[in-house]
Amino acid sequence: MKKNMTIDDLVEMVAKGFADTATKEDLNVIKSEVKENTRRLGKIELWMEEIDKRLDEIERRLDKIEYSLIKQQNKRIERLESELDRVKKFLPA
DSSP states (O other): OOOOOOOHHHHHHHHHHTTOOOOOOHHHHHHHHHHHHHHHHHHHHHHHHHHHHHHHHHHHHHHHHHHHHOOOHHHHHHHHHHHHHHHHHSSSS
8 A cells, every 4th residue: 555645754854864964063073084084195106106116226236237247248258258268178089
């Protein structure tokens, strides 16, 4: 069966709807929290940029070290190959 809605029922429904609606004070609190979170996010972004710069510098230094080590190893290998060729000349075939 269908219940007939009265004005009182409608008033009660509207009142419940408004009871669940945020107040201006609630919105001001949320606005303040969003502002604080935005400020904190800005600090985090600056911090991450600094970390990124540091990591770039570390990567540059590691590349330099790697290049130096490879260069040293290549020279050593060439020297060892040259010495091995000289030793082979004295060994019977």
